[in-house]
Amino acid sequence: MGPEATGRDNPTSRYKATVTASQASYKDTLNLLQTPFAMRANARQREPELQALWALKNAEGQNLYERLSRNNCGAVFTLHDGPPYANGALHVGHALNKILKDIINKHALLQGKKARFRPGWDCHGLPIELKVLQAMGDDERRSLTPLELRRRARDWALEQMDQQKRGFQRWGIWAEWDRPYLTLDPAYEAAQIGVFGRMAKAGHIYRGLKPVHWSPSSRTALAEAELEYPDGHTSQSVYVAFPVVSLPGALVAPLRMAGIEGVTAAGHREQVFVAIWTTTPWTLPANLAVSVNGDLDYAFCRDRGAAQEAPRYLLVALDLVERLRETAGLDLEPLVTLKGSELAGIQYRHPLLDRTSPVLVGGDYITVESGTGLVHTAPGHGVDDFNTGRQNGLPVLCPVDEAGILTAEAGPFAGLNVLKDANGAIITALRDAGVLLAEQRYEHRYPYDWRTRKPTIFRATEQWFASVAAFREQALAEIEQVHWMPASGRNRIEAMVRDRGDWCISRQRTWGVPIPVFYHRQTGEMLLDEASLSHIQALVAEHGSDVWWERSEVDLLPPGRAGEADQWRKGTDTMDVWFDSGSSWAGVLGGLVPGGTIASTGLNYPADLYLEGSDQHRGWFQSSLLTSVAVNGLAPFKTVLTHGFTLDEKGRKMSKSLGNVVDPAVLVEGGKNEKQEPAYGADVLRLWVSSVD
Amino acid sequence: MPLGPGIVKQLADVYRKVRNTARYLLGNLHDFNPSTDAVPIAELPLLDRWMLQRTAALIDTVSKDFEDYEFYRFFQALQNFCVVDLSNVYLDIAKDRLYVSAVDSFRRRSCQTVLHLVVERLAGLIAPVLCHMAEDIWQNLPYSVAEASVFERGWPTVPEDWRTQVNTAYTFEAHTQIKDLLLVLRPMVNRLLDAGRRPVVASPNAATEHEPIGSSLEAQVQILLGAADGQLGTQTATNGAADGEAKAAHSVALGLALLETSPHPEVDNLADWLLVSALHIGGETPTETPTEVLAEATEAGLTVRISRAKGQKCERCWHYETDIGQFSAHPSLCGRCVAVLAQPSNRGSNNPDRSR
Structure with missing residues (x-):
């Protein structure tokens, strides 16, 4: 507080308060304070005046930021902006992020560094596509062409970008506001296709059938980063007995020793079963195997609760016998214990479909944490299932269409919705077949579509993948070289990169950068070669990615193949938006050019600093790292700094329903009621950013 | 990263403290021209050397805080500097020097020398965070400076003669x-x-x-x-x-x-x-x-x-002095104030304060 405000021994205020006629002349002999620098900030008026001062251009047409960032004597310093999504009003999370960056850049400029800052926006993707679609009537939507959808999405993104830009400028952020980078800019898109092409040429890109997170509500594959795991998801889990139809020879004798004469009793009645547990009964029509852990102990148990004249035997992991006894209310008595590896070769009958399948040895993912220790395996609906199936030569069966409806391959269940009525119908059928051991509501983490807030499923589809295996070690080596602040960031991203599977980069949407591939109409062969890729990259650089939808194959194929245009069909997939933003080291920092392009960009590649929220270890930090390592063998950043997330004063998330949202626009410019919500100005918002740890 | 109405009020308070401190520094420089009125660092009184050393320490810590991206430490150091070192101590003592002493006296000019050195550096230190206030301070410096913007001045550095030095009047022990x-x-x-x-x-x-x-x-x-x-x-x-x-x-x-x-x-x-x-x-x-x-x-x-x-209260400086009433021209003033008023337009080179 200024000395005047202390109220103690203050000559100025005291003289004002006590002055009399005779004293007035002495007061005038004091050298009192004089300044036009007001006690009240009057920020709403004064801050824009000061910003106007910074915006004044010199003879070379440069404003203050441009003069300093270009003419400073020191080194180039590049804080590379992670692009916010060009949708929605600015919130305090944006303020925290952009103001932190601006504090660092202004400090660098004061230190004499050439700190250019190109702000970016992430412009493609489903949320904007949905915004556009939701703003239309049904008729209009039905007649909508992809190009018209893209035009509207582009308009929307640019309008949102412009609004956010004005907000950032009001906060006093210095940047290349006249030339931001947008992921929809033709030059950026071309660089992104360049990154894809370089990865394809290096053999890192492949197409395959694979279970992916699939959102029936938006009818698209989703990346990990597009999932959320809300609390309180409950599944209808079931314990099911699959009837064994044959045993491998080595098992016959031990079972007979235990009193089990064979898989059938008198009258061919089935009496031996493998017990499985699943939280997704709708995947049972896709069951192609039951997997066990080769190292675990399993017990054939006599179900003494069954009528004496009709004995029943269940196979279950030894450690889970007690749990199954309680859950299913069965009086189980272990008769003989065997290693999981001894069980391979058992054949069982699908209880609902006309199919016989094997018991297989799976991996360490099979535990005695829950269930029965025997895992229902549907290669089309789970990653572990898919891997086990591939090792054992199983096909990938996926009897679910893109809307989540069971197909004819699901037999009597065709037409049912896997997230609605399929579970009930299948459970009823299991009960009718006499193989339902127990039904139990089960609360667990379950992935939801982060946009539609609806549950997702695993579903095998034809997708494009970036294979991480080939450059995983290099990525881990690069992680070691980067300075992570705080240091815990290193462990986070290291674990994620070490354990992650291949990156599904394709989306079945329209608002994005096309995967630049042609399929042969007869053979299905894919065209993804040097000539084709560089031809499309050049077209996109010149016309933007709309060209992929504007032109037919004859005008998209490289000149050498124009004659065979009728044999080729252009692909319809677009790229994951994480591939968009993950290519910014190429699209903005010029990282595709050997030796860098610092002369033209004024920016460093690798960048000196990436600074985002700590959730970006699995988002932008990782996608940027993977693409940059895949193409150049280099991390795109030297230092990665993370910040936390904005909460209210009680540590709760901000939400409309809690009424605890702080709107940065109101904080800066004031609210409807000036008394309750005065205009504090951008500096108070900036001071908040500097005050948080 | 909590934020809510209570926190905003606290922040606005800190903002006002920094702003009022800056206003006090600026407001007492309206008749100061660094090129003609400044006192050389080596000739400054001990109190002023203490203030410059505190400012040097602030520049050192804030420079490191920015290098380490630990901005909350900057926030705390800034608050402490403005509230404790400046407002509660140095500026509290400075009021008598600035208001009561003769305009061109050493006692006042030495204090103004410190205020001008501090306000320019304070503006630089807060510029990355409080960019508008920093520029507002710069634009309101009551004397001319070479740089049109605080951002052209560069990051504040500590002149070596601000620090405690052996074999001078201002050693580490003295500080x-x-x-x-x-x-x-x-x-x-x-x-x-x-x-x-x-x-x-x-x-x-x-x-x-x-x-x-x-x-x-x-x-x-x-x-x-x-x-x-x-x-x-x-x-x-x-x-x-x-x-x-x-x-x-x-x-x-x-x-x-x-x-x-x-x-x-x-x-x-x-x-x-x-x-x-x-x-x-x-x-x-x-x-x-x-x-x-x-x-x-x-x-x-x-x-x-x-x-x-x-003694009695001097009507001008409020000090209690035993010589009040001894000066017929100003029966309610102390000898110090009478001497100040004796100078033409309260200004002159013969400064009674120096021999007080």
Whole structure:
């Protein structure tokens, strides 16, 4: 507080308060304070005046930021902006992020560094596509062409970008506001296709059938980063007995020793079963195997609760016998214990479909944490299932269409919705077949579509993948070289990169950068070669990615193949938006050019600093790292700094329903009621950013 | 990263403190021209050297905080600097120098020299965060500067002669002793002055009623230095060091001895630093009877007593002085103020403050 405000021994205020006629002349002999620098900030008026001062251009047409960032004597310093999504009003999370960056850049400029800052926006993707679609009537939507959808999405993104830009400028952020980078800019898109092409040429890109997170509500594959795991998801889990139809020879004798004469009793009645547990009964029509852990102990148990004249035997992991006894209310008595590896070769009958399948040895993912220790395996609906199936030569069966409806391959269940009525119908059928051991509501983490807030499923589809295996070690080596602040960031991203599977980069949407591939109409062969890729990259650089939808194959194929245009069909997939933003080291920092392009960009590649929220270890930090390592063998950043997330004063998330949202626009410019919500100005918002740890 | 209405109010308070501090610095420079009025660093009084050393320390820590991206430390350091070092201490003491002393006196110009050096660097240090306020400060500097914007000035650095230096008047030891006078003794006296503002005083003898004091200038202070009571000097300074109990007394004794050596007693005197009208070291209670002691405290070998100052209040500077009434032209003023007014338009090279 200024000395005047202390109220103690203050000559100025005291003289004002006590002055009399005779004293007035002495007061005038004091050298009192004089300044036009007001006690009240009057920020709403004064801050824009000061910003106007910074915006004044010199003879070379440069404003203050441009003069300093270009003419400073020191080194180039590049804080590379992670692009916010060009949708929605600015919130305090944006303020925290952009103001932190601006504090660092202004400090660098004061230190004499050439700190250019190109702000970016992430412009493609489903949320904007949905915004556009939701703003239309049904008729209009039905007649909508992809190009018209893209035009509207582009308009929307640019309008949102412009609004956010004005907000950032009001906060006093210095940047290349006249030339931001947008992921929809033709030059950026071309660089992104360049990154894809370089990865394809290096053999890192492949197409395959694979279970992916699939959102029936938006009818698209989703990346990990597009999932959320809300609390309180409950599944209808079931314990099911699959009837064994044959045993491998080595098992016959031990079972007979235990009193089990064979898989059938008198009258061919089935009496031996493998017990499985699943939280997704709708995947049972896709069951192609039951997997066990080769190292675990399993017990054939006599179900003494069954009528004496009709004995029943269940196979279950030894450690889970007690749990199954309680859950299913069965009086189980272990008769003989065997290693999981001894069980391979058992054949069982699908209880609902006309199919016989094997018991297989799976991996360490099979535990005695829950269930029965025997895992229902549907290669089309789970990653572990898919891997086990591939090792054992199983096909990938996926009897679910893109809307989540069971197909004819699901037999009597065709037409049912896997997230609605399929579970009930299948459970009823299991009960009718006499193989339902127990039904139990089960609360667990379950992935939801982060946009539609609806549950997702695993579903095998034809997708494009970036294979991480080939450059995983290099990525881990690069992680070691980067300075992570705080240091815990290193462990986070290291674990994620070490354990992650291949990156599904394709989306079945329209608002994005096309995967630049042609399929042969007869053979299905894919065209993804040097000539084709560089031809499309050049077209996109010149016309933007709309060209992929504007032109037919004859005008998209490289000149050498124009004659065979009728044999080729252009692909319809677009790229994951994480591939968009993950290519910014190429699209903005010029990282595709050997030796860098610092002369033209004024920016460093690798960048000196990436600074985002700590959730970006699995988002932008990782996608940027993977693409940059895949193409150049280099991390795109030297230092990665993370910040936390904005909460209210009680540590709760901000939400409309809690009424605890702080709107940065109101904080800066004031609210409807000036008394309750005065205009504090951008500096108070900036001071908040500097005050948080 | 919490944020809500309560936090915003607190932040707005901190913002106002920084702004008011800047306003005070700017407002007292309206008649200052650094090229003609500034005092060389080496000639500045000890109090001013202390302030520059504190500013140097702030620049050092904030520079490191920015290098380490630990901005919350900057926030805390800035707040502490503006509230404690500047407002509570240096600027509080500076008011008499700036308002009362003659316009062109050394006592005032030396203070303005510090204010101008501090305000320019304060603007630079806050510029990354409080960019608008920093620029507003720069645009309101009342003298001309080479750089049109605070951002063209560059990140503040510490001139070497601001720091404590061996073989000069301002050593590390001197800085520590001044710090103890300002940040240990001064708050202790302020607590006693607050007690003196209450009508009932608990003295060691009895609880007695007094007419409470208002301004601290209505008071005088007596300081007793523990075992060496009344014998201030090198003996106390050297012997007292062995006695941990007497640490504060020892440090104050050293500080007082240091002030004795200052070539600028018109600035470097403890009565001014404590904002009281008179100061007595050791000796008998400077009051007629012990009951006139308004407040007293003993901490770590150091005893401090507050009593009502002698003399009358000067209508101009509010100090209580015994020479009031001796000057026929200004019967209600003290000799110091009369001398200030004797200068043509309160301005002149013959500055009575220098020989005070």
